[in-house]
Amino acid sequence: MIETLISSKTRIKLLLRFFLNEKSTAYLRGLETELGESTNAIRLELNKFEKAGLINFENQGNKKIFRANSAHPLYNDIHNILMKHIGVDRILDNVIAKLGQVEQVFLTGSFARGIDGPIIDLIIVGDVDREYLTSLCQKAEALISKKIRFIIFTASAFDIYLTQVRVQDILLLWALNESV
Numbered sequence: 001m002i003e004t005l006i007s008s009k010t011r012i013k014l015l016l017r018f019f020l021n022e023k024s025t026a027y028l029r030g031l032e033t034e035l036g037e038s039t040n041a042i043r044l045e046l047n048k049f050e051k052a053g054l055i056n057f058e059n060q061g062n063k064k065i066f067r068a069n070s071a072h073p074l075y076n077d078i079h080n081i082l083m084k085h086i087g088v089d090r091i092l093d094n095v096i097a098k099l100g101q102v103e104q105v106f107l108t109g110s111f112a113r114g115i116d117g118p119i120i121d122l123i124i125v126g127d128v129d130r131e132y133l134t135s136l137c138q139k140a141e142a143l144i145s146k147k148i149r150f151i152i153f154t155a156s157a158f159d160i161y162l163t164q165v166r167v168q169d170i171l172l173l174w175a176l177n178e179s180v
Contacts (some may be wrong), residue, residue: 010041011048017054018068019078019115020086020107024114025170027063034115048156054078086111086120086146087097097131103155105174112171122150152157 001149006012013035018024028046032039049055056069068075102124106112109121124133131153137148153161162170 004012008045010035010037011045013116014042014049015083016111017138018049018066019075019082019113021112021168021171022068022075022079023066025067025168027060027065029063031112052152061115066162086116086133086144099124099128100126102128102174103176104158104172107171107173108165108169109162111151112169118149120144122148123158123161124150124152125154125155128152129152168174 001053006015014031017026017031017035017145026034028039028042031037035042046055048177050057052071054069054074055066057064057066059065104124104125106121106123107121109118109119111120133150133152135149141148
């Protein structure tokens with residue numbers, strides 16, 4: 001879908017990398033390795049984003065660290081388009097609403113870091129029926145053409161898990177009584 005609107009594969013990869021998770025940061029050489037694109041192609045796109053005010057940077061030693069400008073007026077719109085592109089909106093609609101006692105849902109893995117891939121990793125905090133969740137995920141997988149993996153935590157087990165991960169590797173998608 002998004003490929004028909006944006007013809008540059010590098011630009012799409014960078015949008016996903018920076019606009020899925022506002023805490024995501026990266027530097028040029030790291031992006032080259034991560035995205036499998038040339039530094040020149042990445043630099044050209046980063047320059048365009050920077051000129052438009054879509055990304056900010058800060059110097060850390062000899063590295064220029066880039067991050068999405070979450071204060072930009074289009075940040076939320078771009079974020080929402082990308083969430084629809086990867087199918088998260090359908091997962092939320094088709095899985096969470098029917099599960100029972102879900103407290104929070106997080107995106108983790110490559111998508112939380114802004115890297116498109118064939119697998120969507122979810123963390124669900126709460127008390128849910130695993131068999132029912134599995135059947136709902138299978139239905140959602142058919143809709144979005146991606147594999148969905150999930151892990152279910154109790155609230156206390158999730159608190160322990162949070163001490164072992166970096167904030168930029170986990171993205172809150174949904175929380176009980178909270179809009180994300």
